[in-house]
Amino acid sequence: MDRDFWLEKWRINQIGFHEGTPNSLLTAHFAALRLKPGSRVFVPLCGKTRDLSWLRAQGFSVVGIDLSRKAIEQFFDEENISSVIAQCGRLERFDAGTVTLFAGDFFDLDAETLGPVAAIYDRAALIALPPPIRDRYAAHLVALTHAAPQLLVTLEYGQALQSGPPFSVPESDVHALYDTTYRLHEAKRRDVPGGLKGRCPAQEVAWLLAP
Template identity: 35%
Template sequence: MTGRDNALWLQFWRDRRTDFHQIAVNSLLAQFWPSLNMAHGSRVFVPLCGKSLDMLWLAEQGHQVIGVELSEVAVKAFFKENRLRPVRRRLGKFTLWRSGRLSILCGDYFALTAAELGQIDTVYDRAALTALPEDIRGQYVSQLRRIVPDTATILLLTAEDLELEPVSDETDDVSDEVIALYGKDFVIELSHVQRIDEADSQAFAAGEAGLYKVFHLSSKTPSQA
């Protein structure tokens, strides 16, 4: 990500222009997470996490959760709004905020190393990929491959504007971009496609408007590569 993009993201949080923040746990996370059959205590990585309430939900399922977020404003708000008292310490170029099963590394995702992140069992990407400019997404995935073990699975939620994306009943039509970015290293399963608009009043009010796709990615075996 460029310095310009970083500066813009930080300014969004300083100005409280955070319409992208969902005010409730993502309904698709609660619906599709159980299908991963993750063991109690599994370590879950949430890239570009903001102050997402999804992290609380994952911790409540018994998982160790670690996010990475550039904005200190967002990290501080997450712990304050959820009445958590984190312990902070420096870790390389990052500040690690930790409370119980919840940890957030405050700093630049693209500067993160595998050693700083530690062992990861699953990645939960709630529209982090599609929030990035298209020319940055390849770098995002390359960085993920560097810092996350090959054995980790990924639950990927993509979000697209309804005005820009035609709605199709073909739920097995995996987007070309996901194939291009992940297809070399992962088996890609498209689990669900959902349009959320004013007709779904509860989800719409929670800030979930858009066309959502849920993917389950698992690393290819040598015979599949």
């Protein structure tokens, strides 16, 4: 999956991966991270997810990044929020107080530009990446956030039955990526109603990752 693949998805509005309501695994399990009010939460590959607004409504500050500038613009338009735009190296920063979104490549984001975060919420990032990129992604995420605790949502299904994205990320892969940094706890596993894209059985899994 190269950058042109995702930019084209947004250009033609082929965004079936976008959920129109906050993810129920987020709303059920995010409190387990036990963050203080006002804590800053990082959402990688955020798109225009409604999860950002849900996190803000719980009293958190949110910071996200997405390759698509169009996705970032649509988030602020749909939420009726004004932002101040500034260039940050190869990234654009859209700042609106309790929500800051970067447009650009995740791997161009550094810890200084991101700033301190208390937690990570990853529902759409890891499952969007094919296996060859996941090691690099996980290592960069840990370095960016100084191994902040994380709520991670993955999908599991027979990869041979359906090509990604979203990709299947089995339990063994989650452990291989994060065991050296975090203590992992499987918080919830549930069937995806109707299967993945209606083509094969799938499960959505919520993981809590604690340093």
